[in-house]
Amino acid sequence: MNGMTSGMNAEEILACLVAFPSVVGQPNGAIVDWIRTYAEGCGASVTVLPGPEGDRANLFATIGPAEVPGLILSGHMDVVPAGEPCWSSDPFVLRREGKRLRGRGASDMKGFLACALAALPALAAKPLARPVHFAFSYDEEAGCQGVPHLIAALPGLCARPEGCIVGEPSGLVAVRGHKGKAAARIAVRGRAGHSSRPDLGLNAIHAASAVLAAAVQRAEALARGPFDTRFEPPYSSLQVGRIGGGEALNIIPESCVLEVEARAIAGVDPESLLLPLREAPAALVALGFRTDWTPLSAYPALALSAEAPLACLMRELTGHEPVAAVSYGTEAGLYQAAGIDAIICGPGDIARAHKADEYIETDELAACLRLIEALGERMAA
Template sequence: MHEVEILEKLVSFRSVVGTPNGDIVEWVTSYLRGLGAKVHVLPGPEGDRSNLFATIGPKDRSGYILSGHLDVVSAIEPDWIGDPFRLRSEGNRLHGRGATDMKGFLAAALAAASKVDANSLVKPIHFAFSYDEEATCHGVPHLIERLPELCQPPLGAIIGEPSGMQPILAHKGKAAARITVRGKSGHSSRPDQGLNAIHGATAILVQAVKSSETLSHGPFDATFEPPYSSLQVGTLKGGTALNIIPDICEFQLEARAIAGCDPRSLLSDIRQAADALQAQGYDVEWTETGAYPPLSLLADSALAALVTALSGKAPLAAVSYGTEAGLFQQAGIDSIICGPGNISRAHKPNEYILIEELSACVAMIDALSRHCCG
């Protein structure tokens, strides 16, 4: 199948993050098995969604992983022209949810797979397709945990997030949490008989602001924009009416860490403030909603040299967005980002990828296949 035809099929699956993905997994499994690939469907603990790992070539030798995620963000924006889950052609643009992030890469990888002669490969090519990447890389850790039983230690992983087909060596790590503060409701005229959850949450929010300001003073890494770790509160809700003492307040926050910093550690002072609030009679629930480590690949590494040669583009030192690459690297697998499309088009109405971008990605993977034959 041609990459555009495959992309049309992939976009038609409403594989929105946090929802069952059995239909798209079944289709990709059938397609790859039809090419003679060894395919493993790896259900996650949720029970209604799965990762997928497939191999073309010798399983007893080390090879390369092509990594992408099957999920997409929702498409509820009112500005979509037509059905977001039906690929729409407009000149050289192919519009649809996930066209860039990142079903375009999946389509290119699957199209290239159909041209691989498994018998000629001396190094295997693996396909690692995950679920719920858009929920702070929730699914791929379960896949990575299974790798020792699925393949020999990989030589490297290419994560096909949209990068304009430019290899990317580094990105920040991330840790996110949801904090729920519960107090005691009552009439606002008798604050002495209640416990205001919003007032209580303020102590934690103040610490979050202080931590954010502290991080802006360093340490620094000039390859990133901004060149320091950051922290922000992204959502806040609580209360039902002005004359009712709010008994619950909930907010979410995230930290993004430069290379060399553990993103979870950036939340430690805030966690201490949450624990201290418990002593004042509040019930405080801290839920980590996701985390992934930074990526930092040496510019003179073998993988960076290979993907530079395959793509024909010089590497970019770092990007601000995060990917699953840091998790592969944390597992001891050299990893790099390189995929079709532009991240600026992701998570927007009328998301699109260019036909020539898909073709360039297929050409890169074709070149990888030739490399694995030598």
């Protein structure tokens, strides 16, 4: 933080943010402290909100009168791991390549955070009639684990906001809807033994195949509808994303673990899609197996009306008609579920996320900065 000034531009701030390896599920105190110091230096009122994990925190900052309804600029500070072997440089050192700025999180979504922070001095210099809030969360990449704690704290931090702009990469075209998601871990435990005596053991992998079959059947049923053509695919979906078990080929496997997720179209409770899988292990208990069901994450779908004031505002600010829906999920559904209108709009492209040599372009940062400053003009009116 030595030499840090409120006059840093978006690229310089992005370089600082990328340098923090704020990988999902890991402590994030360093990046939180940096952002807090920077934002306070720009005149923002900042609150750090530790999560129940004890080593991670959300951050909430305000410019303007907090007792008046305002708008939230929302983003997550965590990134996915950078273990891909084909990075052309250190993923946690921002590298410029022409107009491209490469680094883990450059597009998803530290580019938006950098623009929001770069806009802070200009916002602080305006006589804002309504506040602009900055809500930066942790562990979004683990299924939006951190932001529910931040949302729960909002009544003690500010007047109920008029809306929330979630800056996930969308090419700076606003998005009004996305699917909801629920995920869970299913563990099956049997009894180990020598593979030559399967009659003396309980094969957990064999038993888990019943759960796997139920998942496949459920996925096939969901593909038959109901349909919502705003999404790709236009139906709710389900998949087993991970499965593991066993110690060695000649040992009867004592345990098998499956991780499953469901993605729901608007109007469908994503957790309800997993119910057949929760019921599937029941028959295994009668055979002597033990089963455990552990919810991993859940967030609702987003469905903002095209005529909502927030959608109209983003139409005016971006010059584009908001997209009806995307299939990936964000924290926006949780804000809407809490009674705060939410919409997605941020720089970069989601197709660049979660892969080696992730990047954002300097022109995209500049355009996002202009959008936030234009928003500030509206809040000062």
